[in-house]
Amino acid sequence: MLFKVEMDVNIPLDYDPARLDELKAAEKALSQELQRAGKWRHIWRVAGQYANVSIFDVESNAELHDLLMTLPLFPFMDIRVAPLCRHPSSIHEDDR
Numbered sequence: 404m405l406f407k408v409e410m411d412v413n414i415p416l417d418y419d420p421a422r423l424d425e426l427k428a429a430e431k432a433l434s435q436e437l438q439r440a441g442k443w444r445h446i447w448r449v450a451g452q453y454a455n456v457s458i459f460d461v462e463s464n465a466e467l468h469d470l471l472m473t474l475p476l477f478p479f480m481d482i483r484v485a486p487l488c489r490h491p492s493s494i495h496e497d498d499r
């Protein structure tokens with residue numbers, strides 16, 4: 404199942420910079436692990452914003468929920484999720 408996930412990151416201005424660096428490093432490591440596993444298909448920075456648009460490929464709504472909850476930056480994120488399905492004009496056979 405494919406989902407568009409929009410993540411806005413809002414870090415408090417007085418948050419400890421060293422702790423923030425740790426969280427960002429952990430977030431990057433987990434994101435890249437999930438990308439290698441094929442679960443996190445795409446991640447794009449939204450220009451001019453501390454935000455991304457991502458495409459996830461997971462088995463269920465519950466798997467997506469559990470995965471998003473494990474993100475180290477989850478406590479600082481506003482997340483919007485939209486389910487995706489194949490567009491009838493798509494030429495990509497592997498789109499589902």
Ligand SMILES: O=C(O)CC1=CCC(=O)O1
Binds near residue numbers: 410432455
């Ligand atoms: O910087 C972001 O958009 C938040 C984020 C998600 C995965 C990652 O590595 O950073």
